[in-house]
């Protein structure tokens with residue numbers, strides 16, 4: 001394969017802005033909104049923020065550039081990009097199929113919940129006698145109701161994906177991401193002007209040594225920061241390889257990656273401003289995950305009176321945009337591989353992926369009943385297995401792949417194409433060869449230990 005030329009007929013992003021918005025769309029997701037603020041407050045407040053920014057700069061930026069580099073260098077889907085040897089075996093490629101497959105199967109279900117809540121607020125925000133917790137519990141454990149909304153969410157993704165990279169993903173990302181930023185700023189203003197907002201700010205921003213000690217000490221904090229950076233930037237599963245394969249050669253990989261890291265972190269911090277002051281203002285203990293968005297937040301909207309319904313609509317629309325663009329990126333990995341490995345057209349590949357994922361998503365929705373599916377809650381299983389074990393493992397293998405198979409010289413050449421700071425190459429080499437693998441090996445070990453505890 002000629003590595004310096006783009007393959008004829010392969011899709012690409014049309015503009016730098018479009019590429020960045022699509023990559024940010026993948027990165028900005030539920031992790032920013034429902035995970036980051038809580039983790040930051042729990043593991044040291046301001047101290048966590050400093051550590052997190054350092055980790056994003058070292059690990060996040062390196063991993064993102066590494067994946068973009070592999071993707072653009074190979075100019076192929078994940079299966080072809082990671083093929084090695086005469087037999088073209090692609091172990092890493094298959095991991096990059098399996099992980100998005102598992103994640104998107106439960107992401108769709110959560111996407112369905114978001115649409116359901118959006119409809120609740122659009123129609124007046126009435127939770128009836130069941131209350132917030134009861135409504136959420138009843139809805140999520142009813143496989144028919146949640147299954148219907150899951151399929152609606154998946155259909156929204158498919159409608160975009162069927163139009164391909166430029167006319168689908170790029171076009172909607174260019175609208176949805178700026179809209180998301182505006183809504184987030186609005187939410188932050190609302191939240192910061194609620195009475196007692198300052199407590200939320202203190203929780204997130206004031207350096208707090210005690211909370212680190214109480215929550216397992218520095219190693220636990222480091223593990224939380226590295227894990228969050230990995231998940232938040234959507235690295236370690238081939239999304240950035242796939243998007244990178246659509247990046248034109250006249251673009252600078254480091255510059256684009258820097259924008260993505262910066263914007264994703266900014267959204268995470270703004271999410272803290274939007275979430276924590278409001279939660280503290282109504283006297284709720286901060287938490288992470290579905291409970292925060294679907295149970296605690298409706299109480300915030302109630303406290304805001306009539307205006308709360310409007311804020312509720314905006315909030316769930318924001319969360320929907322965040323989840324939508326992330327799910328699109330997960331599905332794109334599967335679609336591009338299927339399209340290029342078979343004779344299917346873009347449309348055909350999209351529909352086949354949609355059909356398979358409909359089945360797996362519905363299984364996940366069914367498993368949300370109290371008794372699970374054969375006793376297992378698939379959402380928790382897929383989420384914990386991918387986050388704690390599979391993402392770091394794949395990230396580590398990608399580092400080895402770059403060094404051993406592509407080679408540092410080729411990789412640096414690709415990385416530095418049209419990049420203004422050529423000196424970056426040396427630092428990058430040290431990062432990819434030594435610093436990043438050590439950090440990832442650390443989160444992998446911590447992750448395996450945690451995973452065996454949670455399942």
Ligand code: PHE
Pocket residue numbers: 026027028029030031032103231232233234239326327329330
């Ligand atoms: N990065 C997304 C977030 O922060 C999560 C995600 C992970 C999205 C994996 C796609 C793939 O929520």
